[in-house]
Amino acid sequence: MNKILLIPEFSSSGGTRSYFIYLLKFYSSQNYDVAIALSKYQLDNEIELLIKHYKYKIYIIPGRREGVKIFLRYFPLNLIFDIFTTFPLFLKERPNLIVVSNGTPGMFIGLILFPVRFMYIFHTYPLKSKIIGLSIIQKLFLNLCLNANKAVVTVSEYSKLQILSYWVPKKKANCIHVIYNSAKNPPLVECTNYDENTTIYRVLTLGHVVWYKNPRLWIEVAQKVIRQKRDMQLEFIWAGEGNLLEECKDLVKQLGLESIKFIGYREDVDALYNNSTLYFQPSLLESHGISVVEAMAHGLPCVTSNAGGLPESVVNGETGIICSPEDAECFISQIIKLLEDDKLRCKMSYSGKLRAKNRFSEEVQYKKMKDLHTSLLHK
Structure with missing residues (x-):
C-alpha cells in the first residue's frame, strides 16, 4: 500500500x-x-x-x-x-x-x-x-x-x-x-423559461472579504445597480469572512442600503446558489475561482473580472460577461443587461452548466x- x-x-x-x-x-x-x-x-x-x-x-x-x-x-x-x-x-x-x-x-x-x-x-x-x-x-x-x-x-x-x-x-x-478545481454538477436540464412570478433578484458573491476580491468596487456597483433598477426588488449578497468584513458592513450601513448584505461565512452554499439570479466576482487577483465554477454548475450566469484564471472558467458572452476589474461601469451595465433579459440569462445558464460538466467536473x-x-x- x-x-x-x-x-x-x-x-x-x-x-x-x-x-x-x-x-x-x-x-x-x-x-x-x-x-x-x-x-x-x-x-x-x-x-x-x-x-x-x-x-x-x-x-x-x-x-x-x-x-x-x-x-x-x-x-x-x-x-x-x-x-x-x-x-x-x-x-x-x-x-x-x-x-x-x-x-x-x-x-x-x-x-x-x-x-x-x-x-x-x-x-x-x-x-x-x-x-x-x-x-x-x-x-x-x-x-x-x-x-x-x-x-x-x-x-x-x-x-x-x-x-x-x-x-x-x-x-x-x-x-x-x-x-x-471542480464542482458538483446538478442534473443538466435545459433552461426553457424563468419563473415569471420572481419577486426578488439576487446577485451573489462568495469568498473572503479581502482587498484582492475588490469589495469596495463591489459595493459601488451594487449601490448604482440598485438605484438604477428601482423597478426591481434586488439584493446583493456577499457570503464569506475576511479582514475587511466589518469595514464593509459599516460602509453599507452608512449608505443606508439594506439590500446590500455581507452575511459572513455560510455552510449552506448550495441554497445560496439555488436562490440567486446572477453571480458577480470583480476580483483584482484570482488563480482560478472555485466559486465561479460552482456558480456555473448551478446555472448562474457569471459577471466577473478578467483577472488571473477567471477567463479560463467564464467564456465571455457565452457563460457570462467579463469586465476589467477597475471598470465599474462595465459591471453595472452588464449586470443590468442580464437582469433585464430572461432569455439571455437562460441561454448562459445552460451553457455554464455544460461547461462546468465538461471541463470542471x-x-x-x-x-x-x-x-x-x-x-x-x-x-
Whole structure:
C-alpha cells in the first residue's frame, strides 16, 4: 500500500480548506495509507471528525502564525523551519510520496529536499511585488531540486505562467501540471423559461472579504445597480469572512442600503446558489475561482473580472460577461443587461452548466489527480 504524508495549509474557510477536504476523500478512494501534519489552529471539529472518519493519522506540528512569523518571511529561514518540523515525521512514516497543499508561495517547499517523491499543490501564484528579491534564490533552489519525481500542481494556465515567470525556471515547465478545481454538477436540464412570478433578484458573491476580491468596487456597483433598477426588488449578497468584513458592513450601513448584505461565512452554499439570479466576482487577483465554477454548475450566469484564471472558467458572452476589474461601469451595465433579459440569462445558464460538466467536473479532476499520482508513485 502506498503511503502519503500530507501537509496542508488552510484557514477556517475558503478554497484551500475545500481542497484539503477533497484530498481526504480522494486518498480514501485510492486506498492510500495517509498521515497528515497539521497545526493546532487547523484542527477544528469538522476537520477532526473527517480525519477520524477516514481513519488517517494526525501529527501536530508548530504553526507559523505567532511570534516566528516575521522571521519566516525569509526563504532560508522558511527552509530550515520546513525541514526541522517535518523531517522527524518523514523518518517515522517513510512515505512513498509527500504532498503539500497550500496557497502561500514557498511554504513547505523545503520538503522537496527529502529523498522521496514530492507533489506541491499550489492554489495561487507568486506576485512579482511580493516575491521580488526572493525569486533568484527560489529559482536557483527549484532549478536544482525539481525533476521527474517532483511535481508542482497549479489550478490554471494563468497561474502556471506566473509560476514560470517569477518562481520556477522555464526549462522545468514539464514539472508543472494544471489541474482545475471542480464542482458538483446538478442534473443538466435545459433552461426553457424563468419563473415569471420572481419577486426578488439576487446577485451573489462568495469568498473572503479581502482587498484582492475588490469589495469596495463591489459595493459601488451594487449601490448604482440598485438605484438604477428601482423597478426591481434586488439584493446583493456577499457570503464569506475576511479582514475587511466589518469595514464593509459599516460602509453599507452608512449608505443606508439594506439590500446590500455581507452575511459572513455560510455552510449552506448550495441554497445560496439555488436562490440567486446572477453571480458577480470583480476580483483584482484570482488563480482560478472555485466559486465561479460552482456558480456555473448551478446555472448562474457569471459577471466577473478578467483577472488571473477567471477567463479560463467564464467564456465571455457565452457563460457570462467579463469586465476589467477597475471598470465599474462595465459591471453595472452588464449586470443590468442580464437582469433585464430572461432569455439571455437562460441561454448562459445552460451553457455554464455544460461547461462546468465538461471541463470542471469532479470526474475530470479525479482522473487527472489519479493519473498524476500513479505516474509519480510508479516511476
